[in-house]
Amino acid sequence: MPPSGYREAVLPFTFTPLRTSRLTLRLVTVDDVDDVFAYDSLPEVCAYLPYEPRSRAVVAERLETWSTATTLENDGDFWQVAIELPATTDAAARVIGTIYFSLRSAEHRGAVIGWVLHPDAHGRGFAAEAASAVLGLALGEAGQGGVGLHRVAAELDPRNAASIALCRRLGMREEAHFVKDLLFRGEWADTGIYAILAEEWAAR
Numbered sequence: 001m002p003p004s005g006y007r008e009a010v011l012p013f014t015f016t017p018l019r020t021s022r023l024t025l026r027l028v029t030v031d032d033v034d035d036v037f038a039y040d041s042l043p044e045v046c047a048y049l050p051y052e053p054r055s056r057a058v059v060a061e062r063l064e065t066w067s068t069a070t071t072l073e074n075d076g077d078f079w080q081v082a083i084e085l086p087a088t089t090d091a092a093a094r095v096i097g098t099i100y101f102s103l104r105s106a107e108h109r110g111a112v113i114g115w116v117l118h119p120d121a122h123g124r125g126f127a128a129e130a131a132s133a134v135l136g137l138a139l140g141e142a143g144q145g146g147v148g149l150h151r152v153a154a155e156l157d158p159r160n161a162a163s164i165a166l167c168r169r170l171g172m173r174e175e176a177h178f179v180k181d182l183l184f185r186g187e188w189a190d191t192g193i194y195a196i197l198a199e200e201w202a203a204r
Contacts, residue, residue, distance in 0.1 A: 006150075007109065007141075007142065007148050007149075007150055007198060008142050008148055009106075009109050009142055009147055009148035009149055009150075010142045010146075010147055010148055011072060011073050011103075011106055011147070012071045012072060012073035013071065013072045013073075013147045014070050014071045015027055015070055015071070015072075015079045015081070018133050018134075018137065020129050020130070020132075020133050021129070022085070022126070022129060023083055023084060023085065023086070023126065023129055023130055023133075024082075024084040024085075024086050024093070025081050025082070025083060025084070025099070025130055025133055025134065026081065026082050026084060027066075027067060027069075027070060027079060027080065027081060027082065028063055028066050028067055028080045028081070028082045028095070028098060029063065029067050029082075030060065030063045030064055030067055032063060032082055032095045033056065033059055033060045033063055034056075035094055035095035035096075036059050036063065036095060036098070037054070037055075037056045037059045038118060039096075039097065039116065039117070039118035039119070040053065040054045040059055040116070041053045041054055041055070041056070041059075042119065044119060045116060045117075045118070045119065047160075048156070048157035048159060048160040048163070049116065050184070052185075066080035067080075072103045072111075072147065073103075073106070074103070074106060075103060075104065075105055075106055076102065076103065077102070077103045078100065078101060078102035078103070079099075079100075079101045079102075080098055080099075080100055081098060081099040081100075081101065081130070081134060082095045082097075082098055083095065083096050083097040083098060083099060083117070083126060083127075083130045084096070085121075096117060096118045096120070096121040096126060097115065097116050097117035097118055097121060097126070097127065097130070098115070098116050099113065099114070099115050099130050099131055099134050100112075100113065100114040100115070100116075101113050101114075101134055101138065104153070108150065108151075109148070109149045109150035109151065110149065110150060110151045110152070110153070111138055111149055111151070111152045111153075112152065112153050112154065112155060113131065113134065113135065113138075113152050113153070113154050114154060114155070114156075115127050115130070115131055115163070115166070122162075127166055128166055128169050128170065131166065131170055132170060135152060135170060135196070135201060136201070138152055139152060139196070139197075139198040139201040139202070148198075149198065150197065150198055151195055151196070151197050151198070152195065152196055153172075153175070153193055153194065153195035154167050154172060154193070154194045154195070155191055155192070155193055156191070156192050156194070157184075157189065157190070157191070157192070158177060158190050158191070158192040159190075164192065164194070167194035168194075170196065171196055171200060171201065171204045172194040172195055172196045173194060173195060173196065173200075174192065174193070174194055175193045175194065175195050176191075176192070176193040177190060177191075177192050177193075178190060178191040178192075178193070
């Protein structure tokens with residue numbers, strides 16, 4: 001018998017573009033290389049991320065892989081979702097960041113989420129708008145267009161105050177603070193865990 005609160009999930013689930021009030025959310029493509037390189041090459045963007053600033057060639061290589069990841073089905077499957085500002089009369093459409101979303105456990109209906117945003121786009125609520133849309137899709141009821149997942153977590157560097165503030169804005173709880181649990185650029189570093197359950201998301 002399924003446990004109390006058990007939810008059926010729609011797996012496999014293929015990502016299709018989402019539109020919020022200000023953004024288009026779609027899977028990245030190889031054509032996004034210049035936009036992604038514009039922020040993934042910046043030391044301040046990568047300060048708390050598990051990789052150093054990337055060259056354009058590395059970004060292009062990553063996009064080739066990421067663009068083929070369209071469907072969640074098995075543990076480790078992921079989406080790399082472009083946060084795109086739509087075109088206006090004055091400017092072309094531009095990718096200002098990405099939302100990373102990965103299925104951690106198909107059996108336990110769990111996933112992880114992360115985000116990267118160009119510094120020029122900070123302070124305008126874009127990351128919260130994009131992450132909210134992806135969480136709404138992931139934690140939404142399976143019969144109503146959602147994936148039907150049970151829990152989504154964010155794993156971050158506890159020194160990253162901006163990401164912690166975003167987690168709290170999204171309604172995520174701090175669940176753990178692991179002390180010196182990983183090697184980060186030659187030094188021991190901490191990991192913070194924030195998470196939200198489907199019923200907590202629905203009650204927001």
